[in-house]
Amino acid sequence: MDRKTVKLVAGLLCGSLMMATPYWYHAEDEDLTNQLSNIQQQMTDEANKKSEAEKTIGTVYEQLHAIQIELDTATAELKQVQADRIKLDQEITKTEAELKAAQDKLQAREKVFYKRVRDIYINGRLSYLDVVIGSKDFSDFANRMEMLKRILHSDTELINTIKVEREEIASKKAKLEEDRAKVLELEKVKQEKEDLINKKKAERQAVLEKAMNDRDTAERAYNELMASSASITAMLQQRAAERAAAANAAGSSGGGGGSSEATTWVQGTGQLAAPVNAPITSDFGWRIHPIYGTSRLHAGTDFGVDEGTPVHAADGGVVAEAGWISGYGYTVIIDHGNGMSTLYAHNSEVAVSAGQTVSKGQVVSYSGNTGGSTGPHLHFEVRINGEPHDPMGYL
Incomplete structure (x- = not known):
């Protein structure tokens, strides 16, 4: 190979190397950058863990105190739920008694009402014309009219009373359903509070056991x-x-006049x-x-x-x-x-x-x-x- 050819080949090789070098360095830089990024992420994670650790309660008895506060709160809330349940049960018992009394009263009035309807059906309703024609004189007419008014008033009052009592019964039934729904809700809340109390007691026990065994x-x-x-x-x-x-x-002051802790x-x-x-x-x-x-x-x-x-x-x-x-x-x-x-x-x-x-x-x-x-x-x-x-x- 002549000298000119050798120079040409050498030049080409040097050129190739010079062109390839930046790519090789770029790949290495990217790898180092990724490693640095991973290290920085790890440092951030550790810093976060440290920050969280600093927020946690450090001492055994501080942990117990924190748990105890949550336990006391849950216990107080449970007591309130139980008190509400007792009050609600009393309300339900009262409403049930009132409902029964209202139903008994309605039943008695309906019995009278149905008898009245039956009598009218059998005997026919007395009309104003019957009152006029059947009257012996004006006094008898006036008496008959007064009696008719009373009968009509009594019938109207009976019907209105039955209507009111039926509405009252419907209202009491609705209240009972509402109260019974509240009881189910209170039972749910009660169970949640009891579960929370048991959880806090278990946490407390775990802390104590660790204190005993670690x-x-x-x-x-x-x-x-x-x-x-x-x-x-x-x-x-x-x-x-x-x-x-x-x-x-x-x-030293003679013990006179002044009020001090020693005297009280x-x-x-x-x-x-x-x-x-x-x-x-x-x-x-x-x-x-x-x-x-x-x-x-x-x-x-x-x-x-x-x-x-x-x-x-x-x-x-x-x-x-x-x-x-x-x-x-x-x-x-x-x-x-x-x-x-x-x-x-x-x-x-x-x-x-x-x-x-x-x-x-x-x-x-x-x-x-x-x-x-x-x-x-x-x-x-x-x-x-x-x-x-x-x-x-x-x-």
């Missing part, structure tokens, strides 16, 4: 409960300090009564976790009672807290003075409010299964200077 969750739940207990301790100690400061201030404070007797009459299901003290073998403090005494059992104040005092406390559920804390306070937890409902004065034996709540509770019971604590002590030493 080590990390169980540890977090216990730490939350201990944080709540420490918060209660600090709150009670602060109350005692403020009361002592108020008493000192009143003493309701003091307990110091002798506590059991808040419920029920067997003890769990004592105060340290216990070993059944799965993980770790030691946990049970800061009170548990009484085995059904949900809704009235809970009584162990002694007189002032309500320090009444409401939801993380881990404890619906809780009442009573400050009895002299550093003593009592706590009533896992209630279904509280019957007092913070700042309220209560007497010994007064109903302060109703037992339940809220907060970190695996079944209906009353958790009862006695605290001295904010710290939990064995309640059995004070009852």
Whole structure:
């Protein structure tokens, strides 16, 4: 091959390569662009997941509280539906009684009406001409005319009464049908509420079971409960300090004239009564976790009672807290003075409010299964200077 031919071939090859290179690079760039797009999409998805995760409830007892609020709402709505159903049943019973009375009255009137029609058919209707011709004199005529008017009036009144009573019966029947349709609707709503309640109870149970069987969750739940207990301790100690400061201030000023907490404070007797009459299901003290073998403090005494059992104040005092406390559920804390306070937890409902004065034996709540509770019971604590002590030493 001569030199000119070699140059021509080389030139053609170089030209081909130069022309092909942009296409090869374009394909590679497109692949990289797709990969980058996929990575960016994954990053967006993960960011969305993170955002959603941040919106979800993080702690065990916050989850329980949220579920409990929905459960309480559904329970209240169910109670209203049941009350509406009772009222509707009473209305139906009343309407049925009124309908029967109206039907009996109509039956009696129709009997009279049919007898009247039969008599007219047999004897013929008395005409004005018969009255005139058959009259002996004007007085007899007047008497006959008056009697005829009365008969006609009586017939008209009977017919009108029957018409009204039939309309009344039709109205009552329509009302019965309407009320019975409402009953079916209420039954449907009632079933929906019951299903929702069962669903929320199942969710609640699932959270509790996870707290029991998942080590990390169980540890977090216990730490939350201990944080709540420490918060209660600090709150009670602060109350005692403020009361002592108020008493000192009143003493230094001679105790005259002013109105202070020290002069209005309701003091307990110091002798506590059991808040419920029920067997003890769990004592105060340290216990070993059944799965993980770790030691946990049970800061009170548990009484085995059904949900809704009235809970009584162990002694007189002032309500320090009444409401939801993380881990404890619906809780009442009573400050009895002299550093003593009592706590009533896992209630279904509280019957007092913070700042309220209560007497010994007064109903302060109703037992339940809220907060970190695996079944209906009353958790009862006695605290001295904010710290939990064995309640059995004070009852």
